[in-house]
Amino acid sequence: MKRRLAILLLALSAPAGAQGTxxxxxxxxxxxxxxxxxxxxxxxxxxxxxxxxxxxxxxxxxxxxxxxxxxxxxxxxxxxxxxxxxxxxxxxxxxxxxxxxxxxxxxxxxxxxxxxxxxxxxxxxxxxxxxxxxxxxxxxxxxxxxxxxxxxxxxxxxxxxxxxxxxxxxxxxxxxxALIVTNSRFERGTGGHYVKSRAARIEVTDSSFDDSQGRDTNYMIDLPNGATGRIAGNAFVQGTGKENYGTLIAVAAEGAERPSAGLVIENNVATLAPGFEWRTSFVGEWVNDPLVLRGNRLASGISELTHH
Structure with a gap:
């Protein structure tokens, strides 16, 4: 009897929601x-x-x-x-x-x-x-x-x-x-941007952005107010179902609220999905800060940099 009472008291004292299994x-x-x-x-x-x-x-x-x-x-x-x-x-x-x-x-x-x-x-x-x-x-x-x-x-x-x-x-x-993205995959977007970041510092490395099956998508990476940091070693595929075909990476498209001087964009690979026939730019820049672009391999039909 005492043992049963002890077990009952223990059960009543257990925290709500707790279960051994x-x-x-x-x-x-x-x-x-x-x-x-x-x-x-x-x-x-x-x-x-x-x-x-x-x-x-x-x-x-x-x-x-x-x-x-x-x-x-x-x-x-x-x-x-x-x-x-x-x-x-x-x-x-x-x-x-x-x-x-x-x-x-x-x-x-x-x-x-x-x-x-x-x-x-x-x-x-x-x-x-x-x-x-x-x-x-x-x-x-x-x-x-x-x-x-x-x-x-x-x-x-x-x-x-x-x-x-x-x-x-x-x-x-x-x-x-800061936003730091490594070894990650973005694909099949259904609208908007794949990465939109207002962080002061950005690092996106060794990742992939496959828009070949996207629909109504916009930029691959949007830094709407500018940022410093590094975008490197990534693979991009620009798709045909986009809402905005103009650029893959946008810098300060909503106004330069912070510096982007020295932002490094290097050693990336960008290609076009079959059937893509619009003019597009790898980087679109709405700021006068000097960016560092080097070592990027771009498919024919993708210009490296467009100033707006």
Missing amino acids: GPFTVVETGRSFSELQAAVAAIGDGSGTIRIAPGRYAQCAVQEAGQIAFVAAEPGSAIFEGTTCEGKAALVLRGRGARVEGLVFRNLRVPDGNGAGIRIEQGDLDVSETMFMNGQCGILSANDPRGTIRIDHSTFAGLGRHPDGNGAHSLYVGGYG
């Missing part, structure tokens, strides 16, 4: 939860890693504080689909920082057209081995001039403006300190 496990404590939001709340303003079991989840979570890593137990096996928090994203992040590793975000849409896999509102963000597919935005950020967003070995496919929304981009970064 739940798919969301806080690695540091070993506690598992049936709801992702409960796992986030368990970390609170501390630091921790949430290991996510394989499965398809119609769940979302908001991180209000702390430093949290969201990590798939098996890369590519944890899929977040169709559900957003606050009308924004599957993960809404405004803590001290976050890491996302090995997850899949797909079919995420909201009425204002800016549904995302990740909405980062402040703090640093590191994303790796993650897929964003068939939605509006992959990642959408607010402004944090002290923050850095890093993306590595990740895929953005089938993203952009949809008939049920006003418009979006595969990756949109607001006024952050």
Whole structure:
């Protein structure tokens, strides 16, 4: 009898949402939860890693504080689909920082057209081995001039403006300190730009931009207010279904709010999809700052630089 009473008291004292077999496990404590939001709340303003079991989840979570890593137990096996928090994203992040590793975000849409896999509102963000597919935005950020967003070995496919929304981009970064993209893939855009960044510093290296199956797309990389940094070692394919055929990389098209002097664009390869017959430029420049262009291999029909 005493043993049964002890078990009952232990069960009543267990935190709400905790389950020994739940798919969301806080690695540091070993506690598992049936709801992702409960796992986030368990970390609170501390630091921790949430290991996510394989499965398809119609769940979302908001991180209000702390430093949290969201990590798939098996890369590519944890899929977040169709559900957003606050009308924004599957993960809404405004803590001290976050890491996302090995997850899949797909079919995420909201009425204002800016549904995302990740909405980062402040703090640093590191994303790796993650897929964003068939939605509006992959990642959408607010402004944090002290923050850095890093993306590595990740895929953005089938993203952009949809008939049920006003418009979006595969990756949109607001006024952050830096955006760093490495070894990643952008393809099958459905509108907007593949990368649009208002960050002061940009690095995009060893990545691919395949617009051959895109529709109603715009620039491959848009730096609307200018930026310093480096775009190097990437492969670009300019598609035929574009809304804007004029340029692949745009610098300060919305006004030079920060310097772009010394922005290095080097050792990239740019080609045209079969049937492309418009005039296009590899780099379009709306600023007088001297850019550094060197070692780029451009297909016949792509001019290197156009001044506007």
